[in-house]
Amino acid sequence: MKNKYLIIPTKIETKKFDFVEYLYPLKSYCVGFLHEYELDEIPEDAYVYVNRILDTKSIEEFKSLLPSLSKKKGILFEDLGVYELTKDLKLQNILWASHANCSSYTINTYLKWMDSVVISPDITKEESLEILKKAKKPILLYTYGPLPYMYSRRELLTNFARHFELEEKREYRVREKTTTKGFYLIENEYGTVVFDEKVLDGRTLLGSANVFAYLINLDWMEEEVNIEEWLKDFESMKPLPNTTEGFLHQKTIYRLPPKEVER
DSSP, X not given: OOSOEEEEOSSOOOOOBTTEEEEEEBTTSOOSOSOOBOGGGSOTTSEEEEOOOOOHXXXXXXXXXXXHHTTSSEEEESOHHHHHHHTTSSSEEEXXXXXXXXXXXXXXXXXXXXXXXXXXXXXXXXXXXXXXXXXXXXXXXXXXXXXXXXXXXXXXXXXXXXXXXXXXXXXXXXXXXXXXXXXXXEEETTEEEEEEEEEEEOGGGTTOSSEEEEEEEOTTOSXXXXXXXXXXXXXXTOOOSSEEOTTTTSOOOOSOOHHHHHO
């Protein structure tokens, strides 16, 4: 395997591979995950993930983690406030802003300060390859895992259940009646993330140039995964169930054509 992977596993992984490193969602500082880990559970040669948008209080609480965090290999984050606290530590800083990093200009601006960034999965394969070509440093591609659509800092499932006097659940699947589109929701006390019901399969981007690592999220899987065997199937292009290619071959409409504007 020549590709390098950064994997969010289903548990703490102890087996090491030259081409695989691990990323762990930090307990109390992540949303949208079934498994989270205390900082002292995360190995020193692994990466820590923080994807909450933090307020003043949580930023202050996060400061107390810095001595232990400095012993880890790196951190991926969404809130730039995290970068301000960690930029002087001897660890890799990687910006994973779910929907923001969609252009070469934006990414290269962040790369002036960051060690790397994650390209948003909201763009096409061609757009991703163009960004990789122009990027000043190797960057990460989200290649497999739940495709996020929305993050709310509210407990949407809990509030809905309480309003309609229903059973409270932290994990739920819903289907929109008009389009029959399905969504997968995960909630904790810090918010709710809405995902596509299907899992992103971005293997069409494997083998691209200027890639720091391919991001894989296995957290949502109910059973533990043998990483080595799973990756063999993954790289062999073996069909994977319940997947979507997301926006890789479907351009996002971000403005109306002139004729539509005139209406």
